[in-house]
Amino acid sequence: MKIHFLKQNSLEALRFNIPSNIKHYKDSSNQWIYDYFVDENPFGEYKIEVEDFELINMDNPSKTDLTNSIIIYSAMKNISDTQATDERLWAGLFHSDEWKFLCKRWDKYDNMKPSEIYSRYFFGQDKKRSLFTNSLSRLWWVARLTYDSERKDPFELTKYFERNFSTKLLVIFSNNYMANINVTRGLITALKYIESEFSNICFSRELYYEATKYLNILGGTYILDYFSSDEIKEKIISYIINHTELIK
Template sequence: MKFDIQIMDSAMLDYLKDPKFIQDNINKFSNYESNDWVTATCPYSPFIDTKYKNIGDITLDMSAEKGKEYLTEFNNVKSVYSALKFLSDSTASEERLWAALCLGPLYPYVQYRWGKSLQSVNGIRQHFFFERANRRSLTRNAAARLWWIGRLTYDEKRDNHFELTQFVCAHPDYIMHFIERNTSNNLHIMRPFLEAILEEEKNGIILNTDDGGELAKYLNLLGGMYVMDVMPEAWIKEKIIQKIHQIAQRGLKPAEQQPSSKQEMEAITPVGKVANKKIKSGSIVIVECKDDDKRMELQPKKMKFRTIPKSIIGLKVNDEITIMKKRYTIIEIK
């Protein structure tokens, strides 16, 4: 799809995003297949031509089934950012640009991606316009969101320029926690930050939404203590890795060392029903590393480490699991 870039007339932008106007026209925003009604309801054309003509090629993925539209995010970020990479940050922060795209050539996409949210005034203001004059609007507006995710994650130094982009899009909560914060405006900071999370995920550490929020707050804390723009990326990355390990260790703690000689172990090895006891969600599990004999206490509910097998529920004493590339033997289930 190629198109001319237009912007909204300021007065018409205010007219169209007025809550009363939106309330009276919710059905049009959310259900009308054609956007002809936009110009028809305005006193004059709300669109103003710019110098950018025949822009593209943008191909928007709208193939995911209802309820899973978010799965198209990466393909669409890649398409929009690749086509509009020439925009400056200042231009790309302009509501008139993105509102014109949302009400113009990207109108069907907005309805597809955010259809459920377009049943309310606030939802329409968020995804067609900028609801607030702050950074959050850049990731809530349907079109601006695609460009800015690309802008803050695209990395020409990587073999796959969009590797970090794909990682962020696969974790929608990260967009809220990371991209919407002021510290994310600099790839020098975001690159090592995301690299640390990506690498540790590959190493088997699983972070949830709350963990992601904690990491984002920690990055802000570092920003208050150091001039992050001048700190080496390797330093930033190592700080984030250390924090990730600190968070992950909450699901693991050293277990009291028990006699480890073969004879002593045989003396305390459970038999009968105890030997056949299986791990449940609420179990406390003692494992021993095959490399250094160190023991750890695991609680499946609190685990932030990916294990092999993926679920340890149902395993028994003497079964083996892998955590962060190390082999462990289950020696006790409580």
């Protein structure tokens, strides 16, 4: 299937005029966007084709985040990391191909503020953080950084986010080093092990903070790129067990 992006001028116009267009973000159709730009098509067609996909909607969106993450990454694995950091792609998908998905996802919010539209439909913060707060790009990026083709189930690490998806995502991916796939895989493998072996700290925010804090310290002494995912895993497990009070 073909997907669409917002042309740069169109992106800037929609972003700048969110306050005056905010009522349209409850519309069931995105026809208002075409009307807004009159005779100019605000969208461009991506040269790369992706597999057909349809994201799932439920009354409680958090229950479908993991499934949708796997769906969108499976369909769009062939786009590059550079393309996947482009606001025009995700804002374009929101305002075109995935308009109905976003309307359904946010339909219970009757009085969305401009800042919420900015954050959910565009990149409302710096690029790195926006990748994990934007409603669509975060689904792709979680799977991108956890997908491991060498495992029997390539999405085994992705499924770590099945519970507490948003909390885990924002805490774990808020650090610069998480762009390194070996670090990401090592961290999540370590967290999975610790949570399975020590039930008293299962899904503890303190665990995430301690593990990521340790990686920051480690990264200040060593170049993390030189470590394998197994080495990262073992270092984190050893640190949590021997140098924190989380495990009693």
